[in-house]
Amino acid sequence: MGRRWWTAALPALILGLLMSPADALAAAAPGDGNLAVSATASASYTSSWESVAAIKDDIDPPSSNDTANPRWGTWPETGTQWAELTWSQPQTLRSAQVYFFDDNGGVRVPASWKLQYWNGSSYADVAGASGYPTAVNAYNKVVFNSVSSARLRVVLQSGAASVGLLEVKAYSTESPGNGGGTSGWTPPANLVTPLDQVWQHVESTYNPGPTVFRNFGWDQIMANRGSINYCVRWDSSAPVSAALRDRIHASLARQFKKWMDVMVGHNGWPYTEVPVKVVGWAVRDRATLQWSDNSVDVYVNDIRENAPQCAPPCGRFFNQNGQYPNCPGGAARHYDMSLWLTAGMGGGAGGDWGQRLGSEYFVNNIDAADMHILLHEIGHSFGLDDFYDWTPTGVGGFLMKAGSASRITEFDKWMFRDWWRHLKGRYGL
Template identity: 75%
Template sequence: MRRLAIPPLLLLMTLLFPLREAAADTNVARSATPSASYTSAWESVAAINDGIDPPRSNDTVNRRWGTWPQTGTQWAELTWASAQTLRSADVYFFDDGGGVRVPASWKLQYWTGSAYADISASYPVAADTYNTASFAQVSTTRLRVVLQSGQGSVGLLEVRAFAPDTGGTSGWNPPASLVTPLDEVWRHVESTYSNPYGFRNYGWDQIMANRGSINYCVRWDSSATVTAAQRDQIHAALARQFKKWMDVMAGHNGWPYADVPLKVVGWAVRDRAQLQWSDTSVDVYVNNIRENAPQCAEPCGRFFNQGGNYPNCPGGASHHYDMSLWLTAGFSGGAGGDWGQRVGSEYYLSNLNTANMHILLHEIGHSFGLDDFYDWTPTGVCCFLMKAGSATSITDFDAWMFRDWWRHLKSRYGL
C-alpha cells in the first residue's frame, strides 16, 4: 500500500491559534448550532463558532455576525444536542467603526429547560480582544449572548464556551507502554514532512469545517453495472468503516462529536447506463474524466476548493464532497490522502459485509495524516494497522497515533 504525497502547494504556513491559558477547560462551542435574533443579509451567524480567531474587531476577511440596521436588544445563541457543563465564555465583538459597534452592555443567559436565566458574572466590553466572563458552573443545552446596542447595531466575530475537562479518557493519557513509541512517531512526522501543522485539508479539517459530518463521492472506475441495492451496500460499508476511526475519538480530549455522519452525495461514472437506478438520492456525474477515471464535479470537491466555498457546485454547498471513494477494477493494494481513498472494486464488493475492510481502514488513516511504516517500527510495538500487512483492524497503537494527531492539531480549531 502507498500513501500519495501531499501536494507541495498545499503545504503553506498557517497561523495556529494559541491554546487558551485555562488548558484544563475545553471549548465546546464548535459542536453547537448557532442562531440569532437577527442577521444582516450579507453577514452569517455561522461566524460565531467557526473557530476562526479574529485578527481585530474590524475583521474584513472572515465571516461576521452583525445586526445592522437593527438596534436595541439582540442575541446570538449556541444550542447543543446534549447538555454541556459550562463555567466560562469568551466573546469577540464585531466593530467596523460605522454602523456596527461594540455593545453598551452584554450578558449571558442559559436555558433552564423552561426559560432563560441570567448568568451572574462580570462582563467587560472591549474591542480587538476576547472578553471573558467566568461564572458558577451551569448545565445547559443553550447559551445565549444578549447584547444591548449603544452607538450602533451590534455583532460578534466569535464565541467560545468552556467546559471543564473531566479527565480520564477525555484527556491525553496513553498507556505507559505506548508513550515512547508515540513520541517516536510524532518526531518522525515532524522531521519527515516539511510542515505537518500547516497543511489544512486533513480529514480533521474536513469534519470540523462541516461541523461534524463528512461527504463522499464514489468514483466508479469500472465497466461493471451497479444496482440500487449494491449502491446502498457500498454506502453502508463505507460508513461502517469510517465510523471505526470516529469511534476512536468519541469522548476523547475535547473531540466535540459523539458521532460523525457520513453521506455519499454523488457517483461518477463513464456511462450512465452502468448505474441501474433512476432515483435522485445521489448526484450522478457522467464522463467527467480526471486521472483516466470518472470524477464528481471539481466545483463540488473540497480538494479543489479548500476555502470551503462551493459557488459553482450544482445544488450548492450541501452537495459538495470532501473525499472520494475511488473504486478501480483490477487495482491491488490501496492509496489514500486528503482527497480520499482508492481500493480495488472487486476487493470492495467482496468485502461489503466484512467487519474490518483493512485496506480501506488503512487508507482512511492516511486521510487523517497517519503515516506508513515500510522502513521502521516504533520501539516496543510490532503489529498494527498502519504497518501494512501486520494487522487487519485498528489496534490500540493505531488508536493512540490517531488521537495524537488530534492532540497536535486541535488548537487550530480553538479547542
C-alpha cells in the same frame, strides 16, 4: 499498501448551591456535579411552543434536532439572543457545556456565541475561555477562569436563522466532557516512547506539513460541523444496482465509523457521531448505474487520471474556503473525499482526496467487519504515515504498518489521537 496524504502521484482532490459546605453543593447537583439543575432559567425571547426551562432539565439530547424532549428556541427572532441560569446564591463556576438546537431549518447553530457572568453591576465575558465550538449532535465544552457569580448567561449571535438550546450544564471544575466523561492525553505508559518517535518522524520528515496543511480529514469534519461527504468514482464497467449503491454507502460508513469511534469522549473531541454521506457518483457510462432516482448527483464521462471524476466545482480541494458557488447540487452536495473504486486494482492508496482500492475487493468484502485496506487508507486521509522502512520502538503489528494487522490496534488508536492532540488548537479547542 497505500500512499501518504502529501503524495503528488494521485490527484490532490485529493454553578450546587454554595451555602458554603461542599456537601451542600454535592446534594444540589446530580452525580456529575452539574449545577444547572438547581438554577432558574430565563431568556431574551422564547417561542410560544418552546420552553426555556428545558435548558436545565438534565436530559441529554439524542441529537440537535431532538423532537422528543423540551427545548428552547427563538424562532422567528434573530440577532443577539441569550439564555441564562440564575441561582439564589453565588456559585463557583469553572466550565460549561452547551448543546445546540438545530432543526436544519428555521433554527440553526449560532454564527458565534460566548459565556457571560454577572459581576454585581453588569455582565462580563468569562476570561480565559478555551474556545467556543459550534458542533451539532454533541455538547460544546468551554473551560474558563474560575468566577463566583449567581448568574451565567449564554449569548448567541444568530447567523441566517434563529437560534436555540437543548441543554446547558455548568460546573465548578473542569466539566466531565461531552455529555458523559472525556479523557485527555493519557496513552498507556508502554506507548509513550513509540508515539513520541512517530510524531518526531512526521515533523522532521514532512515539516512544516502537519502544521500548515489544511485539508486533513480533521479539517473536513470540523468545517462540516461533524459530518463528511463522499463521491464515489466507479472506475469499472460492472453495473451498479440501487441496492449495491446503498450497500457500498453503508459499508463505507461502517468502516469510517471505526476511526471516529476512537475519538468519542477523548481529549475534547466534540462529536459522538460523524455521519458519512455519499452525495455523488462518477461513471464513464450512465447506463452503468441502474437507478433513476436523484438521491445522489451523477457525473458522466469527465475523465481525469484515466478515470471518471466527480465535478471539481463540488470538491473541497478546489474550494477550501467552504464555498461551492458552481457545484450543480449546491453546497449540500459538495464532497470532501472520493471513494475511488478501480477494477483490477490490488492494494490501495489514500490521502486528503480520499481512498482508492479495487472495486472487486470492496464488493467482495462489503459486509466484512474490518475492510483492512480501506481502514488503512482512511488513516492516511487523517495524516497517519506508512511504516515501510522503520518500526517504532516496542510495538509490533499495527494497521498502518501495511500487512502486519487486519484491524485498528491500540497503537493505531493512540497515533490517531496524537494527531488530534497536535491539531485541535487550530479549531479553538
